[in-house]
Amino acid sequence: MDWYTDWPRTLVGLSLGAGCLIYYLLDAAKVPVLACRRGAWRGFLEQHLNILQERYWPTPWCYESRCQTIMASMLRARLPDIAYRRELLELKDGGQVCLDWLDDGLEAEEGHPIVIILPGLTGSSQSEYVKSFVLSVKDSAARCVVFNNRGRGGVQLKTARTYCAANSDDLEEAIEHIKRLHPKAPLMATGISLGGMILGNYLVTRQERAAEHLVAAMVLSIPWNVFVGTEESGEALVEPAAEPPPGQLSV
Known part of the structure; x- marks a missing residue:
């Protein structure tokens, strides 16, 4: 079957491919964010680490962060034990x-x-x-x-x-x-x-x-910030208690 005789599937495939390419260029490939206050240390990093000014191009076939985590775990699982x-x-x-x-x-x-x-x-x-x-x-x-x-x-x-x-x-x-x-x-x-x-x-x-x-x-x-992280985790895990029915006391 030629592509022009099955144009709906071809159109969907091209749309998905274009969407992935746009996402890769606009969202996945970025210049690293340097989380450091202005000062001598930041100036030292910017002067000596040129990679911080360059755009990071993740692996095209696995550029999404969650996919990278899963793929890395699968690949590293093949590593043999090391004789220390x-x-x-x-x-x-x-x-x-x-x-x-x-x-x-x-x-x-x-x-x-x-x-x-x-x-x-x-x-x-x-x-x-x-x-x-x-x-x-x-x-x-x-x-x-x-x-x-x-x-x-x-x-x-x-x-x-x-x-x-x-x-x-x-x-x-x-x-x-x-x-x-x-x-x-x-x-x-x-x-x-x-x-x-x-x-x-x-x-x-x-x-x-x-x-x-x-x-x-x-x-x-x-x-x-581990303290803020702990507070956020606690808020996410603890659900607010439901209001007790009329005539009952909550403990």
């Missing part, structure tokens, strides 16, 4: 965290940088998104170590205390431990979701001490 070198770090209060290292062939070389990766709330060194980060670090010829929180990564929780975004004591002990092992290695850290909040807490509360240990840090997928 495990180190259990005993903490000052009797707890322990697990440091999983991927530094094959680099153990004896002190010049290579070390990247610490902090997983999210329920993540560990074998989580799909963590493995993708680890393999990227490996390709850059750097050491990588995944910081597994208390009770995560298959390690027994030895204390009543767990972990939260408002406390970075465990991370501080781990960073100081790694720095003692490799004093000459440049140390960097990346935190995703809750891991990014813990890393941000460490940077803000330790300040100069953190700057002495880390040469760079990056946080990903964290709330802009």
Whole structure:
């Protein structure tokens, strides 16, 4: 059947294709938004990161954000488990965290940088998104170590205390431990979701001490304001109670 003999379907197909193209050009492909107040830091970013001035062109066959999330999860699920070198770090209060290292062939070389990766709330060194980060670090010829929180990564929780975004004591002990092992290695850290909040807490509360240990840090997928986010989530989850029928009391 030729296209001109079935013109209604052809017209619908062309309309859908044109609509997708217009959406891609006007909404999907954009210049990144730099959420940073005016000042020296923003000027530094704009001067040295040319990518912030360029238009971002997402993958044409998967440019919608929700589709990208689903597709990324499906592709990363195919990643095999990574054979880490495990180190259990005993903490000052009797707890322990697990440091999983991927530094094959680099153990004896002190010049290579070390990247610490902090997983999210329920993540560990074998989580799909963590493995993708680890393999990227490996390709850059750097050491990588995944910081597994208390009770995560298959390690027994030895204390009543767990972990939260408002406390970075465990991370501080781990960073100081790694720095003692490799004093000459440049140390960097990346935190995703809750891991990014813990890393941000460490940077803000330790300040100069953190700057002495880390040469760079990056946080990903964290709330802009966790308190406002919590309030919004609570309002969305709690429905207003219905008015009681006449003659009845509400409890």
